[in-house]
Amino acid sequence: MKDTKTFAVLATDVAVLTIDNGVLKVLLTQATSKNFKGMLTLPGGLVGHKERTEEAAIRVLKEIMIKTDYYNEQLYTFDDPGRDPEGRVVTVAYLMLVPEDEAKRVTRKDASWHAVKTLPKLAYDHNEVVKAAVKRLMGKLTYTNIVYSLMPLEFTLSDLQKTYETALELTLDKRNFIKKIKSLNLVHKTTHKVEGSAHRPATLYRFRERKYKRVDLF
Numbered sequence: 001m002k003d004t005k006t007f008a009v010l011a012t013d014v015a016v017l018t019i020d021n022g023v024l025k026v027l028l029t030q031a032t033s034k035n036f037k038g039m040l041t042l043p044g045g046l047v048g049h050k051e052r053t054e055e056a057a058i059r060v061l062k063e064i065m066i067k068t069d070y071y072n073e074q075l076y077t078f079d080d081p082g083r084d085p086e087g088r089v090v091t092v093a094y095l096m097l098v099p100e101d102e103a104k105r106v107t108r109k110d111a112s113w114h115a116v117k118t119l120p121k122l123a124y125d126h127n128e129v130v131k132a133a134v135k136r137l138m139g140k141l142t143y144t145n146i147v148y149s150l151m152p153l154e155f156t157l158s159d160l161q162k163t164y165e166t167a168l169e170l171t172l173d174k175r176n177f178i179k180k181i182k183s184l185n186l187v188h189k190t191t192h193k194v195e196g197s198a199h200r201p202a203t204l205y206r207f208r209e210r211k212y213k214r215v216d217l218f
Helices: 052-063 127-143 146-148 155-167 175-184
Strands: 009-020 023-030 044-046 071-078 089-097 112-115 187-194 202-209
Touching: 009 052, 009 071, 009 127, 009 146, 009 155, 023 127, 023 155, 044 052, 052 071, 052 089, 071 127, 071 146, 089 127, 127 146, 127 155, 127 187, 146 155, 155 175, 155 202
Parallel strands: 009 089
Antiparallel strands: 009 023, 009 044, 023 112, 071 089, 187 202
């Protein structure tokens, strides 16, 4: 008897996160599948026969973003048999982090940023992918220096604190936060300052290195 088994198709989807004016946002596009007409979706697509999943993810993003050389990591494999009504599709999801000052460098007209807290129902299981990405980000912020991926080249310590507070959904004591950051030797002062509206000019800082490493932050 002829074997009539069918096999899964491999895809990749990317949760691209940024912080815009104190709001954690994710990059979404218009779904092209007729089963999800009018809905939003994460950037994604099928993996080519000779591609690694990360290569496919970057290829997809190059159609949407001017730059793609941002921090990224593999998130999870989503393999619910019913996740795609058109067939058996397994997706390997990725997390990418983009600094706020570069988030507007999106080239495709149907791509836009949306607050993760107020997302509508997304196509496929992409709400779950976003939740997983946010959870991963929150976890990594507590024991690594991954925050550099969300920050511009130069920033104030207040800006850095606000980024942590936005992503972690908490309020930090300013004095203790600055003391901790300085004790870890993660940043250094520059000779540049930024004018404050009602305060003296604030010193701008830079990360000593923009390379992922573990730190005892919280």
